[in-house]
Amino acid sequence: MPTTFETGPVRVRVPATSANLGPGFDALGLALGRYDDVAAQVSAGGVRVTVTGEGAGDLPDDERHLVVRAMRAAFDVLGGQPSGLTVECVNRIPQARGLGSSSAAIVAGVQLARALVVDGTTTMDEAAALRLAAEIEGHPDNVAPCLLGGFTVAWTEPSGARAVSLPVAEGVAPTVFVPTRQGLTAEARAALPATVPHGDAALTAGRAALLVHALTAEPGLLLPATVDRLHQQYRAAGMPETYALVSALRAADVAAVVSGAGPTVLAFTDPGTGFDPGMDCQIWRLPIDVSGATLGRGRLGHAERDPVAAGRKS
Ligand SMILES: Nc1ncnc2c1ncn2[C@@H]1O[C@H](COP(=O)(O)OP(=O)(O)O)[C@@H](O)[C@H]1O
Numbered sequence: 001m002p003t004t005f006e007t008g009p010v011r012v013r014v015p016a017t018s019a020n021l022g023p024g025f026d027a028l029g030l031a032l033g034r035y036d037d038v039a040a041q042v043s044a045g046g047v048r049v050t051v052t053g054e055g056a057g058d059l060p061d062d063e064r065h066l067v068v069r070a071m072r073a074a075f076d077v078l079g080g081q082p083s084g085l086t087v088e089c090v091n092r093i094p095q096a097r098g099l100g101s102s103s104a105a106i107v108a109g110v111q112l113a114r115a116l117v118v119d120g121t122t123t124m125d126e127a128a129a130l131r132l133a134a135e136i137e138g139h140p141d142n143v144a145p146c147l148l149g150g151f152t153v154a155w156t157e158p159s160g161a162r163a164v165s166l167p168v169a170e171g172v173a174p175t176v177f178v179p180t181r182q183g184l185t186a187e188a189r190a191a192l193p194a195t196v197p198h199g200d201a202a203l204t205a206g207r208a209a210l211l212v213h214a215l216t217a218e219p220g221l222l223l224p225a226t227v228d229r230l231h232q233q234y235r236a237a238g239m240p241e242t243y244a245l246v247s248a249l250r251a252a253d254v255a256a257v258v259s260g261a262g263p264t265v266l267a268f269t270d271p272g273t274g275f276d277p278g279m280d281c282q283i284w285r286l287p288i289d290v291s292g293a294t295l296g297r298g299r300l301g302h303a304e305r306d307p308v309a310a311g312r313k314s
């Protein structure tokens with residue numbers, strides 16, 4: 001039986017994410033209250049993508065667009081491809097900064113495809129959506145919080161990625177320092193060594209375990225819980241201003257880390273208005289997103305189309 005598709009548009013709101021959080025390389029992640037909104041509809045013709053906000057004018061408007069690539073991968077799993085797609089993106093997550101923009105695009109694509117298939121040869125539950133999104137991204141630590149919301153612990157089994165979402169303790173409201181300059185995750189991953197000293201691995205494993213306790217129950221322990229020896233120092237040469245800012249914040253007893261692969265810095269407490277970050281950046285205090293990717297029916301409304309104002313969940 002051929003796959004049947006929803007005839008009207010569907011839409012999804014996907015949060016920014018911060019991965020690693022210091023010692024949780026490729027495992028820990030946090031969903032943040034800044035969002036991309038994406039709508040999609042099956043059409044008779046080819047693929048047409050419009051982009052407003054972040055990436056407008058730079059991203060491809062055809063099959064090469066990451067949302068469309070993720071949709072195509074999900075349609076393959078679900079059993080059938082629509083010939084044409086119309087996709088509208090309103091992006092507020094800065095790209096190539098360490099705030100999970102690529103994962104947001106991938107999760108948006110997978111979720112939209114799931115919502116557009118009315119009757120396919122296979123169904124895809126949330127666990128399968130996570131597996132597919134992680135496979136496309138290559139690591140699960142951003143796609144997990146983007147899909148599930150909250151603070152997530154993700155891991156990979158032979159059958160694929162899995163994750164749990166944990167409630168964050170009251171009062172944790174991260175501040176992010178988002179540099180003007182971009183840095184690609186693939187390049188930051190290439191800077192990592194193939195092996196690390198056993199002592200560094202042991203120290204980092206202990207702090208990652210402590211971080212789960214600190215974030216869920218005892219934020220007073222976030223400073224020691226965010227020590228990492230697996231990735232940040234190896235990436236420092238490629239983003240010296242980021243590394244200097246993390247060091248300056250930590251010296252002031254602020255639990256700060258490189259967000260994802262950088263160059264954004266995430267601080268778990270507000271360093272105060274007088275603090276000089278020493279680099280050209282935007283500073284945002286973001287709530288933690290607890291819902292993850294949220295689907296809806298219909299095209300984007302007035303609020304979702306505003307690339308500036310609608311950065312928060314309504
Ligand atoms: N919303 C989006 N729509 C389409 N492509 C995107 C989007 N966001 C990111 N990308 C693609 O992913 C790249 C950035 O990915 P990456 O280096 O992993 O950075 P980030 O830390 O922001 O995820 C962009 O250069 C672009 O090619």
Ligand SMILES: N[C@@H](CCOP(=O)(O)O)C(=O)O
Pocket residue numbers: 017018019020025026027097098099100101102139141142185188189231259260261262
């Ligand atoms: N664990 C990954 C996380 C990358 O996050 P991003 O937001 O920079 O894509 C890594 O550190 O490479």
